[in-house]
Amino acid sequence: MERPLTKNIHPGRPPLNLKDYEMTGGYSALRKIMAGMSPKDVQQAVQDSNLKGRGGAGFNTGMKWSFVPMDEKGGPTKYLIANADEMEPGTFKDRLLLEGNPHQLIEGMIIAAYAIQANISYIFLRWAYKAAAKCLEESIHEAYHAGYLGENILGTGYRLEMYLHTGAGRYMCGEETALLNALEGKRAMPRAKPPFPQVSGLFGKPTIVNNVETLCCIPHIINNGAEWFKSLSYSEDGGTKLYGVSGKVNKPGAWELPMGVTMRELIEEYAGGMKNGYQLKGVLPGGASTDFLTVQHLDLKMDFKSVAAAGSRLGTGTMIVMDDATCPVGFVHNLQHFFAQESCGWCTPCREGLPWVEKLLLSLEKGTGTEEDIDLLQQHTQWLGPGNTFCALAPGAMEPLQSALKYFRDDFDRHVKEKKCPYHHNHH
Amino acid sequence: MLTEEEIKAIDHEASRVPHKKAALIDALKIVQQQRGWVSDESVSDLAEYLEISPAEVDSVATFYNLIFRRPVGSNVILLCDSISCYVMHYEEIYASLKDKLGVAFGQTTEDGLFTLLPNACLGCCDRAPAMMINHDLYTDLKPEQLDTILMKYK
Ligand SMILES: Cc1cc2nc3c(=O)[nH]c(=O)nc-3n(C[C@H](O)[C@H](O)[C@H](O)COP(=O)(O)O)c2cc1C
Numbered sequence: 155m156e157r158p159l160t161k162n163i164h165p166g167r168p169p170l171n172l173k174d175y176e177m178t179g180g181y182s183a184l185r186k187i188m189a190g191m192s193p194k195d196v197q198q199a200v201q202d203s204n205l206k207g208r209g210g211a212g213f214n215t216g217m218k219w220s221f222v223p224m225d226e227k228g229g230p231t232k233y234l235i236a237n238a239d240e241m242e243p244g245t246f247k248d249r250l251l252l253e254g255n256p257h258q259l260i261e262g263m264i265i266a267a268y269a270i271q272a273n274i275s276y277i278f279l280r281w282a283y284k285a286a287a288k289c290l291e292e293s294i295h296e297a298y299h300a301g302y303l304g305e306n307i308l309g310t311g312y313r314l315e316m317y318l319h320t321g322a323g324r325y326m327c328g329e330e331t332a333l334l335n336a337l338e339g340k341r342a343m344p345r346a347k348p349p350f351p352q353v354s355g356l357f358g359k360p361t362i363v364n365n366v367e368t369l370c371c372i373p374h375i376i377n378n379g380a381e382w383f384k385s386l387s388y389s390e391d392g393g394t395k396l397y398g399v400s401g402k403v404n405k406p407g408a409w410e411l412p413m414g415v416t417m418r419e420l421i422e423e424y425a426g427g428m429k430n431g432y433q434l435k436g437v438l439p440g441g442a443s444t445d446f447l448t449v450q451h452l453d454l455k456m457d458f459k460s461v462a463a464a465g466s467r468l469g470t471g472t473m474i475v476m477d478d479a480t481c482p483v484g485f486v487h488n489l490q491h492f493f494a495q496e497s498c499g500w501c502t503p504c505r506e507g508l509p510w511v512e513k514l515l516l517s518l519e520k521g522t523g524t525e526e527d528i529d530l531l532q533q534h535t536q537w538l539g540p541g542n543t544f545c546a547l548a549p550g551a552m553e554p555l556q557s558a559l560k561y562f563r564d565d566f567d568r569h570v571k572e573k574k575c576p577y578h579h580n581h582h
Numbered sequence: 583m584l585t586e587e588e589i590k591a592i593d594h595e596a597s598r599v600p601h602k603k604a605a606l607i608d609a610l611k612i613v614q615q616q617r618g619w620v621s622d623e624s625v626s627d628l629a630e631y632l633e634i635s636p637a638e639v640d641s642v643a644t645f646y647n648l649i650f651r652r653p654v655g656s657n658v659i660l661l662c663d664s665i666s667c668y669v670m671h672y673e674e675i676y677a678s679l680k681d682k683l684g685v686a687f688g689q690t691t692e693d694g695l696f697t698l699l700p701n702a703c704l705g706c707c708d709r710a711p712a713m714m715i716n717h718d719l720y721t722d723l724k725p726e727q728l729d730t731i732l733m734k735y736k
């Protein structure tokens with residue numbers, strides 16, 4: 155089984171420096187495009203590989219790039235941004251790539267920037283990733299020194315600057331248009347679309363924002379071709395995927411595997427199964443803002459299409475396992491507390507609705523909730539659903555709630571009937 | 583007044599963006615790194631230096647979770663309270679910290695040594711529960727480990 159993104163990453167060992175990276179074939183993809191691929195060729199290769207964005211939405215990356223104006227109308231300034239904000243609760247995959255092989259990201263960024271002819275690039279890194287910040291700073295420095303960044307890359311006349319920007323902590327910074335505002339020194343509020351960032355993004359210039367894992371795939375696609383990339387996958391979405399499992403399993407962790415492995419393989423094989431004495435009750439397949447799946451979905455293939463067909467989303471591909479000793483109402487309350495706190499406050503359903511949802515769930519947990527409260531929760535899943543809010547934060551927040559009401563309705567009802575949390579004694 | 587060192591650091595950040603005011607978030611972080619928090623006086627100083635209104639500076643400063651507009655202790659403890667840490671019982675760590683420090687979330691110990699804050703996901707969900715003290719990350723936490731960890735900062 156090929157693991158192009160992580161084969162040279164050995165957790166616990168220091169990250170690959172420039173020499174190590176070059177010894178493993180690093181920067182050969184950059185040399186290849188500089189020796190004779192046009193920006194359009196690069197875009198086409200990536201589009202053909204069927205690489206879908208790993209930041210959560212799953213849009214074809216090459217197609218996204220193709221919306222950037224390539225004639226004079228695009229103007230002389232364009233931007234390429236790596237989204238390394240990774241603040242989706244339960245998500246810890248980009249950290250592995252950033253801390254393990256920073257040059258892989260940098261090479262991916264240079265190739266992506268070349269494909270849209272951007273001259274300035276930023277890495278938007280979440281503040282908490284202190285170790286990643288240090289090795290990225292060093293690696294960017296090394297890349298400048300080696301002539302992979304700067305005025306005249308590999309003597310071709312192509313110029314690219316790269317800067318590291320660390321945030322100040324806010325979930326909204328990961329939403330791509332809010333990220334642009336944060337980079338402009340403003341509050342991280344989302345922007346209206348259209349215009350799309352590909353046309354008018356950072357400082358009003360054409361901009362591409364891609365997830366770290368997405369960008370790390372690029373050098374391998376260029377080196378080995380679109381067909382090879384597609385062949386790595388068990389599904390029609392190309393490539394491998396970094397999957398993760400957290401919760402009460404024996405070996406929580408993250409692994410690069412063919413896109414489309416089943417949930418059963420991930421939990422039972424890679425994560426070593428549930429801890430002794432615990433049963434699996436539910437799974438959020440791709441971060442806090444995805445719908446629950448349950449035991450009946452264990453043989454589901456974890457690719458974008460299959461997970462969507464089962465009523466959820468692959469999201470970030472890092473799953474959170476809920477065991478049978480954890481209260482589903484308490485679990486969802488924890489999530490809604492997060493979303494209510496991180497709402498940017500721009501639109502009313504989200505600003506007002508999320509704190510209300512949080513309060514309703516808390517009263518259920520305390521034993522003072524009623525049947526009407528459960529109905530109200532149900533209604534909120536529509537009021538805050540797709541189409542009613544300015545960005546995807548609120549609809550994302552409703553995904554675990556609506557599916558908890560669907561799969562674990564009994565547990566909600568028991569809180570009302572027994573006037574307490576029936577799980578409370580299970581906390582040990 | 584901004585110090586020379588602060589101004590130098592802010593100018594460096596401003597050189598990477600087309601307008602000076604785009605460096606505001608970095609500027610806030612620079613001031614906080616030097617002084618521990620961002621006072622009203624620093625808000626005015628930054629507004630003047632970046633040529634924007636103090637209200638704008640304050641609206642940005644208060645938006646971000648990790649810009650402190652009130653003084654904090656000499657060490658800031660950020661305990662993750664997000665979902666994977668919830669499943670792995672971060673609440674036991676919180677109860678133990680409360681007990682040992684005598685403060686709840688949002689408070690600073692009387693001796694000014696520690697401020698205890700809840701924090702959204704630290705991105706190490708496979709090693710939950712987790713917390714950060716200043717720049718140091720602690721994972722797979724157990725209440726029994728807290729004494730030894732806290733000693734390092736006393
Ligand atoms: C509230 C919110 C938070 C997000 N956070 C992140 C994030 O931390 N990292 C990320 O790559 N994408 C995040 N996204 C998705 C981005 O908006 C965007 O789709 C993604 O960065 C595009 O990259 P991709 O096409 O490579 O997936 C977030 C979206 C929303 C609505």
Ligand code: SF4
Binds near residue numbers: 546547
């Ligand atoms: S949905 Fe929430 S986070 Fe998104 S714009 Fe509206 S208030 Fe802000």
